[in-house]
Amino acid sequence: MEISNAEKAQILVQALPYIQQYSGKIVVIKYGGNAMINEDLKKAVMTDVVLLSKAGVKVVLVHGGGPEITETLKKMNIESEFVNGLRKTDRATVDVVQMVLAGKVNKNLVNLIENTGGKAIGLCGLDGHMIEAAPLSAALGYVGEITKINAEPVLDVLNAGYVPVVSTVGCDKEGNVYNINADTVAAALAGSLRAACMISMTDIAGILRDKGDEKSLIPVVHVSEAPALMREGVISGGMIPKVECCVEAIRRGVEKVFVIDGRVPHSILIEMFSDEGIGTMFY
Numbered sequence: 001m002e003i004s005n006a007e008k009a010q011i012l013v014q015a016l017p018y019i020q021q022y023s024g025k026i027v028v029i030k031y032g033g034n035a036m037i038n039e040d041l042k043k044a045v046m047t048d049v050v051l052l053s054k055a056g057v058k059v060v061l062v063h064g065g066g067p068e069i070t071e072t073l074k075k076m077n078i079e080s081e082f083v084n085g086l087r088k089t090d091r092a093t094v095d096v097v098q099m100v101l102a103g104k105v106n107k108n109l110v111n112l113i114e115n116t117g118g119k120a121i122g123l124c125g126l127d128g129h130m131i132e133a134a135p136l137s138a139a140l141g142y143v144g145e146i147t148k149i150n151a152e153p154v155l156d157v158l159n160a161g162y163v164p165v166v167s168t169v170g171c172d173k174e175g176n177v178y179n180i181n182a183d184t185v186a187a188a189l190a191g192s193l194r195a196a197c198m199i200s201m202t203d204i205a206g207i208l209r210d211k212g213d214e215k216s217l218i219p220v221v222h223v224s225e226a227p228a229l230m231r232e233g234v235i236s237g238g239m240i241p242k243v244e245c246c247v248e249a250i251r252r253g254v255e256k257v258f259v260i261d262g263r264v265p266h267s268i269l270i271e272m273f274s275d276e277g278i279g280t281m282f283y
Helices: 005-022 039-054 066-075 091-115 152-159 182-192 223-231 239-251 267-272
Strands: 026-031 058-063 120-124 131-135 144-149 163-167 169-171 177-179 197-202 256-261 280-282
Touching: 026 039, 026 182, 039 058, 039 091, 039 163, 039 267, 058 091, 058 152, 058 182, 066 091, 091 120, 091 163, 091 169, 091 177, 120 152, 131 177, 144 182, 152 163, 182 197, 182 239, 197 239, 197 267, 223 239, 239 256, 239 280, 256 267
Parallel strands: 026 058, 026 197, 058 163, 120 163, 131 169, 197 256
Antiparallel strands: 131 144, 169 177, 256 280
């Protein structure tokens, strides 16, 4: 569909107040799901990140990489086992997680941002002991829960004018490496950075009153309403930990958290820079 010059100008005029609102502020984007697999969506996300950065927004990109990890483990004949949706991680598996997340996936994203016209530096939780962790449970092995966040490496990268691209491996004081859920890291980091907002990209439209009807999207949720929505089954399954991370981010001081559909091209810009938005906002 062709857009006229007048329509383009109107879009920019509508976006201006939002650009001014976020300029100079920190925005944490949790990047995962289908938007990491589909090449066209991946390019759209990186374009959004670069545009935000050029508009003066201090973007922090936190990423997962579950499918890449599973594929690499399969090639190495290491079986993937899941307990309550979390990957059981022995010593051999955590070595692969570190290699894939902090290496291949992280540096590919940095390269893509650079090739899209932005400036990026890759980090992982081991850098500056940014993410300190302890075992989440004995049954899961080297799956970690966060014990401490040191946001200084991220702030240093932001202040130097780069987009920090953060992979979600952490460590303890003995040097053991842990695989940590990306939503959990994004929430903790956003809180530590006092981010203006956090955006969590998912493979659904947002929080739906009726899971079979995307028109039943709930556009706004107060954190106090989340427990009732869980009891009613509106928030269930894999969305429960994601929503718990959204609530945790708000409790840590993040002003707003958005759950958006990463399957929609440029969903980040639509959510941040338009009157309508696209997903569910927690406040």
